Amino acid sequence: MQTLVIGLGSMGFGAAVSCVRAGFQTIGFDINPDALDRFQAEGGHPVQSLDACTGIDCVLIFVVNAAQAESVLFESNLLSKLNPDALVINCVTLAPSKAIEIAKNVKGNGFRYIDAPVSGGAAKALEGRMSIMASGAPDAMRDAKPVFDAISEHVFELGDDPGYGSRMKLVNQLLAGVHIAAAAEAMNLAASLDMDLHQVIDVISKCAGSSWMFENRAPHIADGDYTPLSSVNIFVKDLGIVTDEASGNQVATPLSEAALSLYQKASELGLGSEDDSAVVKILAQQSKVTLPGSNT
Amino acid sequence: MQTLVIGLGSMGFGAAVSCVRAGFQTIGFDINPDALDRFQAEGGHPVQSLDACTGIDCVLIFVVNAAQAESVLFESNLLSKLNPDALVINCVTLAPSKAIEIAKNVKGNGFRYIDAPVSGGAAKALEGRMSIMASGAPDAMRDAKPVFDAISEHVFELGDDPGYGSRMKLVNQLLAGVHIAAAAEAMNLAASLDMDLHQVIDVISKCAGSSWMFENRAPHIADGDYTPLSSVNIFVKDLGIVTDEASGNQVATPLSEAALSLYQKASELGLGSEDDSAVVKILAQQSKVTLPGSNT
Numbered sequence: 100m101q102t103l104v105i106g107l108g109s110m111g112f113g114a115a116v117s118c119v120r121a122g123f124q125t126i127g128f129d130i131n132p133d134a135l136d137r138f139q140a141e142g143g144h145p146v147q148s149l150d151a152c153t154g155i156d157c158v159l160i161f162v163v164n165a166a167q168a169e170s171v172l173f174e175s176n177l178l179s180k181l182n183p184d185a186l187v188i189n190c191v192t193l194a195p196s197k198a199i200e201i202a203k204n205v206k207g208n209g210f211r212y213i214d215a216p217v218s219g220g221a222a223k224a225l226e227g228r229m230s231i232m233a234s235g236a237p238d239a240m241r242d243a244k245p246v247f248d249a250i251s252e253h254v255f256e257l258g259d260d261p262g263y264g265s266r267m268k269l270v271n272q273l274l275a276g277v278h279i280a281a282a283a284e285a286m287n288l289a290a291s292l293d294m295d296l297h298q299v300i301d302v303i304s305k306c307a308g309s310s311w312m313f314e315n316r317a318p319h320i321a322d323g324d325y326t327p328l329s330s331v332n333i334f335v336k337d338l339g340i341v342t343d344e345a346s347g348n349q350v351a352t353p354l355s356e357a358a359l360s361l362y363q364k365a366s367e368l369g370l371g372s373e374d375d376s377a378v379v380k381i382l383a384q385q386s387k388v389t390l391p392g393s394n395t
Numbered sequence: 396m397q398t399l400v401i402g403l404g405s406m407g408f409g410a411a412v413s414c415v416r417a418g419f420q421t422i423g424f425d426i427n428p429d430a431l432d433r434f435q436a437e438g439g440h441p442v443q444s445l446d447a448c449t450g451i452d453c454v455l456i457f458v459v460n461a462a463q464a465e466s467v468l469f470e471s472n473l474l475s476k477l478n479p480d481a482l483v484i485n486c487v488t489l490a491p492s493k494a495i496e497i498a499k500n501v502k503g504n505g506f507r508y509i510d511a512p513v514s515g516g517a518a519k520a521l522e523g524r525m526s527i528m529a530s531g532a533p534d535a536m537r538d539a540k541p542v543f544d545a546i547s548e549h550v551f552e553l554g555d556d557p558g559y560g561s562r563m564k565l566v567n568q569l570l571a572g573v574h575i576a577a578a579a580e581a582m583n584l585a586a587s588l589d590m591d592l593h594q595v596i597d598v599i600s601k602c603a604g605s606s607w608m609f610e611n612r613a614p615h616i617a618d619g620d621y622t623p624l625s626s627v628n629i630f631v632k633d634l635g636i637v638t639d640e641a642s643g644n645q646v647a648t649p650l651s652e653a654a655l656s657l658y659q660k661a662s663e664l665g666l667g668s669e670d671d672s673a674v675v676k677i678l679a680q681q682s683k684v685t686l687p688g689s690n691t
Contacts, residue, residue: 219603230601232598232602253601255601263590266585266588267595270585270590270604271598273581273604274577274581274599274604274606277650278606281570281574281577281650282570284648284649285566287647288640288641288646288648291641291644291646294562294563301551303563303566305526307514308566308567308568308569308571308608309607310606311603311604311605312604313606315603344584350587350678350682350684351682352580352584353653353657354580354650356653357649357653358650385647386644386646387645
C-alpha cells in the first residue's frame, strides 16, 4: 500500500515513522525541511512537493487545521496523485460539520474518506500507539485497518458516516483543554499556599481530583519546564472549535469558555508555542504567584 | 482505644463501621436516628447524646462543615468526655486557616489534633479504604495509626502542623469540583450532538480527556440516575471554600468560579441534595438539551 503522510508535526511524524516501521512504502510531505530530513533519517521517503508523488493508495492528513486540510485537498494537485478509490484518512481536529463537508467533496471526486481524529500525544504517536476516533464506510474502515494497526493502539469505530469521529474528538478536547487549565489553576493555588508541588502531584494522582491531563501536565509546572509536547495554540484552536460548535447550537459551555480565555491570553502574551500547561503563567501573573522556573 | 465518631453521614458512617470491624470500642453520634439505627445494626454503640460518652481516647469528626465542627468541639460538652492527651482527628473539609485556628483551640484545652480531611467516596469509606490527607505532630500521627489503618487505604503524611492536610484537600476539591462540572459540560455537548452517551464514556475513558470524576460521574448522566453519592451542596460548600480562600489571597480561580456558579444555580433550583453530577441539568436547561431520564 503506497501511503502518503501530509504534515510531519508531532502526530504526523509519529504516524509516518510507524508506517515505515510496518513496512509500507511511505512518502512524507511537509513544508518544513527539518521534518523532511528527520523523516528520511527514519527510512521514509520525503518529498518537497506533491508533484513528486504518484499512485497513492492511502493519504493520511495531519495538518494543523481545517483550512490547511481543505487547502491541501482541494487547492493543490493532491487528488490527481491518488489511485481510484484511494483512502483519504483525515486526522485533523475539525468541526463535525466541516468533516462532513470535506467528506462529501472527497467522495464526489471518486475517493473514500475516513473521519479519523487522533489522540495520545507525540510520544505515543512515535511508538505507533496513538488512539484513533474513526468513522467511515465499512469497506474503507476494512481497507484502512493495516494502516491503523501500524499507527495506533486503539481504534474506536464510531459509525459508518463522517462526523462521528470528529464529534468524539470535540468532546475529548473539551475535557482535555478544561483539565489542563484546571491543573494549572490547582497548581497555582498550591504554589500560593507554599505547598510542595511535587508532593501535590504525588497525592492528587491517587485521589478523586486526578485526571489524565493533571498527571501528565502538572509535573511540567512543578519542574518549570514548558518544552512543548502540545502547545497553547493547539487549545486556542481546539477549544475555539468546541465553543463555536456549541454556541452555534445554543449549547452552554462555561468551563470551556473560561479555559479558552486563559489559552487566548497566554497566546496574546507570546506563549502560544510553549507547552499548553503554560496557561498557568497567566494565572500566576494575575495572582502575583512565583512559580518554579520563573524569573520574577 | 475507646473511639468516638461524630457524624454518621456517607464518610463518617464508613469510618465508624470500619473501626468496629477493626475491633475498636466505637461509639457513634449523629442527630439522625436512622443513622444511629444503621450503626447499631453493624455492631456499633450509638448514642443520642454526648452525655452518654466517657473516657474517649480518640474522636473522629465527620460533620458537614467548619461551623458544625466548631459547635461540636467548643459549644457542646465533648471535650469534658475526652481522656487527657486524647486525639482529636478532624476529617471535615475546611479552610486551612480554620484548621489552624481549631487546632490551636483544641491543643489549648490539653488535647492533640490531627488535620485529616478525607477523600474517596462512601463506597470506599464503607470498605475502610478512604484516603486521608493528614498533618499533625509525630506522636499524634503515631498514636492515630491503628485508627487510620482501620479506615483508610492511603494516609498521606503531609507535615507536622495542622493546615497542610486541609491545603491538600482544598487542591483536591478544586480539581474534583471542576472535573465534575467539566464532565457535565462534555456530556451535555455530546447529548446535543445526538451521540451515544455510553459510547462516549467508553471512548473518553481510554483517552487524554479522562478524569477520575468523569469515569465515576459521567455514567450517572448517561443513566439519568442522580441518586446522591456526593451531593451538589457539598460542592457549593467546598468550591466556596476554594474561591474564598483564593480570593482572600488575590489568587485567580476562574474555572472554580465557573463551576461554583453551576452548583449554586443547581442548588437554588432545588437540586442541592441530588448527586453532584446533577449540575448537568442546569446546562441542559440553558441549552434546551434533553438528557436521559429527563421528563421534558
